Amino acid sequence: MDHTDLSAVRRPIGSANGLPNAHYTDPSVFAEERTALLMSGWAGLAVAADVPEPGDARPLTFLEMPLLLVRDKSGQVRVFQNICRHRGMILVDAPRKIEGAIRCPYHSWCYSTEGRLVSTPHVGGPGQNTADGIDRSLLGLIEVRSHIWMGVVWINLSGDAPSFEDANADLLARWSEFDKPLYHGGADSRFQLEVACNWKLAVENYCESYHLPWVHPGLNSYSRLEDHYHIEAPDRFSGQGTWVYRQLTGEDGKTFPDFEGLSDKWDTAAEYITAYPNVLLGVHRDHAFAIILVPNGPGQTTEHVHLYYAQPDTDPELRARNTAQWKEVFEEDIFVVEGMQRGRHAPMFDGGRFSPAMDGPTHLFHAWVAARMEAHRSQPRAAE
CATH class of the missing domain: 2.102.10.10 (Rieske [2Fe-2S] iron-sulphur domain)
Structure with a gap:
């Protein structure tokens, strides 16, 4: 197919459109993105x-x-x-x-x-x-x-990306307090979700808090939309944070042990960031998680979810409750990302618009995709 037109995606957020439909549905664009987005950097x-x-x-x-x-x-x-x-x-x-x-x-x-x-x-x-x-x-x-x-095995398939530390220097600095042993919770702290959507829709949804009141009413009841803030690092990562993180407490008042040496900010704050292209990360005072998005085609993604703790032997009952709580939250998003995937088959959809106040982190991801795709397309090609 002809190259998709990405000029509208890179406009300022107030006048930008989202990525064209083909970026979610077309196998040839999926193949392009495979090289430009997933193989060229650290996935x-x-x-x-x-x-x-x-x-x-x-x-x-x-x-x-x-x-x-x-x-x-x-x-x-x-x-x-x-x-x-x-x-x-x-x-x-x-x-x-x-x-x-x-x-x-x-x-x-x-x-x-x-x-x-x-x-x-x-x-x-x-x-x-x-x-x-x-x-x-x-x-x-x-x-x-x-x-x-962060417990994740990152790979650079092209072999020519800058070192991981250089490529992700800003994120490593932002979360340097969590640069300490993370203990995977074990069999009860991992699950996977099969989702009928393009992997990018999972990123876009994770980046923003705009949908909380309607999609996550339980979460929004104590960590409200107005308690959230944007995290925006153009060309590198984006996401959201909350000033109101509520620790999980067991029947006996037990909580998970905190990571040692955290600054006061983390007593109540938590952050949720997508490290481009395909890793969704969350950090809290007492646990962290990583979601690795594995694209299985233009409209199919496997989400591998893993939970980590500050110490190796945390309370199994509390761990199981934490896993179940996060699984419920992530499952609440499935109808949204699958609904948007079906929506991308509407031929007159122009990629959609962004709320300048609420969609900044998502627009940054779209702009990153567009920039990487245009850079990839500008490279000289061997004769086919």
Whole structure:
């Protein structure tokens, strides 16, 4: 298809339109965005808690790519392409513990958990485990650049983004008080939601508090619309904060332990930020969460939700209540993002408008998408 016209998206908020319909429905635009938005920067893939022990390996599919999350024998989390360098066979097809080496089920080539090719049985003929032209030192697993922050495993698939610390310096500085051990709550502190919408709609909805009174009446009853503020960092992240965070309290008055060393602001404040492109983060005095949006096509997204605490052994009953409370809030948003997705099939919709007072964080995300897309389109293309 012809390139979408993004000029109206980058206007000042009062006169801007949202992204055109094709950015939510068209497979060719989805493919463009895959490269321009999700592969070129630092996208969220998984959480380090998915591979808690050395030798743990978990296969993942991200943008149709087979990837392998591994905690190597030294305890470092790594991301590899989940393929053998021989014939491209999938190496690991289910989560498991790697006891010795990662062995290809096809011809038994074996790799260390650090990615080195360590054996190539019969490659030179029966009983001959070496062959001219097969240099094991050059045929290790293909490693994907990765970084861990806020418990999330971030990946740069293009391999050429600035370092994670440079790319996200402002956000790291803003939340430096939370740069301390975060303990994943475990099996009762993770869930996933399958949502029939484009991944960007989940970002747009998360960025703003405008919808609270109507979509989250329970939450709005104590953390009201007027208690919220915008968080706006053009080209990097956006979201919202509240000055009225109410700690969850158990039947016996018990609460979660606080993160140590927080400034007074966090006694009552909480912040909810999208780190572009696809990670939704929330921080509070006593817990944090990460939502990783995995796009499965123009109109389908999986939301992987993980909750973290300041100490490893928090009260299981309180943890379960906290998970259930957040699950209820996030499920309240599903009809909205799915309704907007259906709305994007209305051919005369012009991308919509933004409230200058209420939609600043969402408009920033649209403007970021438009800028990245235009930069991508301006790059010279190899002859097709």
